Amino acid sequence: DAKTTQPPSMDCAEGRAANLPCNHSTISGNEYVYWYRQIHSQGPQYIIHGLKNNETNEMASLIITEDRKSSTLILPHATLRDTAVYYCIVRVGRNAGNNRKLIWGLGTSLAVNP
Amino acid sequence: NAGVTQTPKFQVLKTGQSMTLQCAQDMNHNSMYWYRQDPGMGLRLIYYSASEGTTDKGEVPNGYNVSRLNKREFSLRLESAAPSQTSVYFCASSPLAGGPRNIQYFGAGTRLSVL
Numbered sequence: 410d411a412k413t414t415q416p417p418s419m420d421c422a423e424g425r426a427a428n429l430p431c432n433h434s435t436i437s438g439n440e441y442v443y444w445y446r447q448i449h450s451q452g453p454q455y456i457i458h459g460l461k462n463n464e465t466n467e468m469a470s471l472i473i474t475e476d477r478k479s480s481t482l483i484l485p486h487a488t489l490r491d492t493a494v495y496y497c498i499v500r501v502g503r504n505a506g507n508n509r510k511l512i513w514g515l516g517t518s519l520a521v522n523p
Numbered sequence: 524n525a526g527v528t529q530t531p532k533f534q535v536l537k538t539g540q541s542m543t544l545q546c547a548q549d550m551n552h553n554s555m556y557w558y559r560q561d562p563g564m565g566l567r568l569i570y571y572s573a574s575e576g577t578t579d580k581g582e583v584p585n586g587y588n589v590s591r592l593n594k595r596e597f598s599l600r601l602e603s604a605a606p607s608q609t610s611v612y613f614c615a616s617s618p619l620a621g622g623p624r625n626i627q628y629f630g631a632g633t634r635l636s637v638l
Binding site: 441445450451452453454455458460496500511512513514515516 | 527566
């Protein structure tokens, strides 16, 4: 699975959009981008995933560049409860081999400030 | 709406003691996973079970055993605990083992200290 690179920490003002970048320059054509987050002392929580099109759900938007070498998770109106570590993971989507594993990095620690 | 339930939430063991961490999910998922999380490191996969009746090693299986008791339950056993196994343990489940919709749902974790 491709490796991802994320900034170790970011700050955001409450009510503003939080834009979390992720580089995955070695991503291959059949690898999906997944985002999870982990609020302090809790288990990780799925946010969103995509292959090449931009995606939006009730939690966030995912913008994937045309060359798929990077992506941005957008929390449109960050709240204090969005303070967490955000993980960007790439993984093969097809059902075979070792694709069952998610390779977790250290993520980005997002602090939403009042 | 329990999702993934782990017991116990906290545990302190002495070196050499054994214990079993329990995990149950009520979402009718086929696949289940055990991870550990240490300070300054990402989650690392210990074992997983793609479906009832199967288990496979993950990245760091040494010192652990697992049992997929039925579709709902997946336990992790430490036969002889060591201080290096002090960690936070997370259980997760997903509808399937692979595919793009393989979203994993996590429990609240078990905080284990081995003295």
